[in-house]
Structures are given as structure tokens and as C-alpha cells.
């Protein structure tokens with residue numbers, strides 16, 4: 001019996017959807033990635049706790065995946081259990097007139113729409129970022145001058161032993177595309193957000209404006225993981241890449257987008273190997289020709 005079969009069987013007993021040898025290309029926006037030994041959609045806190053405890057006791061690795069919109073999964077896949085938060089983890093509720101509680105498995109799109117419906121402003125920037133709320137807190141996702149740190153008040157999580165905890169705003173160590181969760185490896189289960197009242201028509205107008213800008217500038221017709229590189233101090237990654245004549249450069253099925261040089265797109269059959277070698281070439285060329293170091297924003301698993 002394979003070690004991960006223990007988790008697979010437990011997931012079935014707990015009523016969670018579970019699949020063996022699941023291609024992770026189905027669960028990443030890049031549409032790249034080999035198979036995970038087990039892929040489980042966990043729907044309740046008690047199931048999550050039971051699965052994490054069993055992973056710990058049986059020494060099985062696990063990985064939490066949100067919408068897979070900021071990751072590059074290896075062509076060899078993942079030896080262990082991939083966990084996706086579903087069911088209860090997608091619930092969103094209004095706590096008081098300016099406070100929202102959102103499960104970490106909900107999409108940013110669902111959360112932004114909920115805030116609009118409640119007449120709450122502060123999340124317009126998130127409309128169009130194709131991630132989950134858990135992934136967005138982990139990354140401190142941001143755009144158009146807004147970031148998760150501006151609206152997050154506290155975060156609930158579970159540790160590897162299945163115990164719950166909470167971290168308040170001041171201790172979340174938010175920075176440019178980072179948070180305390182990049183170090184502690186806890187699973188974010190839910191987020192409390194404090195927002196301000198706003199006129200729904202103004203909120204809607206901002207959301208439309210931001211989405212329009214994305215559609216104009218980003219190659220949304222191709223699979224990708226968004227901006228591959230962090231913005232270096234004093235410059236823009238896309239502009240530097242373009243300046244080095246790398247727009248359209250490809251390795252196998254991976255290509256520096258012609259529309260937005262900060263994106264690498266999957267033109268059809270890209271492998272993680274193609275993307276990684278293209279990243280290396282871009283980094284080397286940009287460093288040689290401009291002196292700037294491009295650091296990956298994308299998480300390479």
C-alpha cells in the first residue's frame with residue numbers, strides 16, 4: 001500500500017472528493033504540472049484537521065493549492081498530498097456593517113462581488129486577480145495601488161498538527177508579495193477584512209476600469225501565472241525585458257508574451273522545464289544588458 005493511500009482512504013471516509021495521480025496541470029492557470037499522488041478537496045475544518053494530523057503521523061508531505069495562479073508545478077508533479085479548500089472554506093459573510101469574514105478557499109472574484117453588494121470599498125484592486133483569498137493573503141496580492149494588507153484585519157489558520165490559530169494585522173509581516181505565511185507553513189483557513197463604506201456605483205466603476213486595463217494589457221487569452229518577476233527597485237520588469245529585445249522569445253512552448261513582456265505564456269505544450277529555462281535566459285540577459293536582477297514572483301514548486 002502506498003503511503004498516500006492512507007490519506008486517500010481517510011479523505012473518502014470524511015466525505016471529501018479525492019483523486020489519485022491527479023494531473024496538476026488541471027489545477028494551475030499555467031496548465032502545467034505533473035501528477036500529485038493524491039489530490040483532495042477538503043470541505044470542513046474538522047476534515048482538514050484530521051487529514052493534517054494523519055499526514056504528520058504518517059510522515060506524508062502536503063501542499064496547499066489555491067487556484068494555482070501563482071505557481072509553476074514541476075513536470076515530475078508532487079510526491080504527497082495536494083489539498084484544495086472547498087465547501088465551508090468558500091463561505092463569505094458580513095460580520096458587522098464594515099467587517100467581512102471570508103473562507104480562504106473563496107475566490108477573490110467572489111469576495112470582491114460580495115463587497116460590492118455590501119457597498120464596501122477597498123477591494124476593487126482584487127477584481128480580475130484570478131486567485132483564492134488564501135493565496136492572496138499568502139502572497140499579499142496587489143494591483144493598481146491596492147494590496148491585501150490594506151483590508152485584512154486578522155487571519156485564521158491551522159498548523160500541521162491540526163490546531164487552529166489566529167494572527168492579527170500587525171503581526172502578519174505583509175510586504176511586497178509576501179506575508180508571515182511564507183515562513184510558517186500554516187494553512188490559512190479564513191480572513192477577517194475591515195473595509196469602508198462606499199457608493200456601489202463608484203465601486204463598480206473602479207472594478208470595471210481595472211478589469212478593462214487588464215484586458216487591454218495582459219495576454220489573458222493564454223494560460224499563464226501572471227507577472228513572472230517582481231518589480232525591481234526603480235524599474236519595471238516588463239519594460240526591462242522588452243528593452244532587451246526578449247518579447248516573443250520562446251523555449252519550447254513557453255514564450256515571453258508579445259502583449260506584456262512581464263508575462264510568460266503557455267502557447268500550448270509548454271513544460272515546467274521550458275518555463276524555467278526561459279526564466280533563466282531572461283534573468284541572464286536582463287542582468288547583462290541592464291544591471292538589474294529580476295527576482296521571481298512566481299512560486300516554483
Ligand SMILES: Cc1cc2nc3c(=O)[nH]c(=O)nc-3n(C[C@H](O)[C@H](O)[C@H](O)COP(=O)(O)OP(=O)(O)OC[C@H]3O[C@@H](n4cnc5c(N)ncnc54)[C@H](O)[C@@H]3O)c2cc1C
Nearest residue numbers: 066067068069070131132134135136141142143188225226
Ligand atoms: C492573469 C493573471 C493575472 C494576475 N494578476 C495579479 C495581480 O495583479 N496582482 C497579484 O498580486 N497577483 C496577480 N496574479 C498572481 C496570482 O493570481 C496571485 O498571486 C494570487 O493571489 C494567487 O492565489 P492562488 O489562490 O492562485 O494561489 P496559488 O497559486 O494556488 O498558491 C500560491 C502560494 O500560496 C500558497 N497558498 C495558497 N492557498 C493557501 C492557504 N489557504 N494557506 C496557506 N498557503 C496557501 C500556496 O501553497 C502557494 O505557495 C495574476 C495571475 C494571473 C494568472
